[in-house]
Amino acid sequence: MTEKQYIQPEGIFDGSALGFTQVVTSPPGTLVFVSGQVPWDINRQLVGDTDLAAQTEQVLKNLDLALKGAGASVSDVTMIHVFFVDYKPDYAAIVIPILNKFFGGKPPASTWLGVQTLANPHLRIEIEAIAVVGRDS
Incomplete structure (x- = not known):
């Protein structure tokens, strides 16, 4: 049985005290699961x-660091x-252009969810990701 790797990327706070790992890869390293950033x-x-x-920009900065920490992009x-938090349809006009820029106009599959609150009352957005590395392009 192969073992998963638990990664704490440089530049992102250590989530272990809060009960999660920032990045987990599944050998042979093809699947990368990034905790909510x-x-x-x-x-x-x-x-x-x-x-x-501004919050979305920071979330994506953290996502980029997490991906790089796992050898992904x-x-x-x-x-x-x-x-x-408290999703409103007009949020799309704010967030979609930021996501499009981040993903270079090739956005991944996505699900958007409105929630009552996140882990901290000042957070307005959180993004988790799944990536595949080592695949044929």
Whole structure:
């Protein structure tokens, strides 16, 4: 039986104290599961205050760092789940352009979910991802 790898990428806060791992890969390293990324810096300080666009940018910065920590890249992402606190349809106009820029116009499959709250009352968005590495392009 092969073992999973638990990765704490540089530049992202350590989630172990909060009961999760930032990135888990499944040997032979083809599947990468990235925990929900939030708009915190490495010191668990909120970035973006209440600004959804600024929070989204930080979330994607953290996602990029997490992917790199697993030897993956943005182009390897196949699925994202986006969680919004008190989702409103006009959030799409804010977030879609940011996602399109991040994914280079080739967005992965996605599911958007409106939730009542996230782990911290100041968080407005969280994104988790699944990536596939080592596949034929």
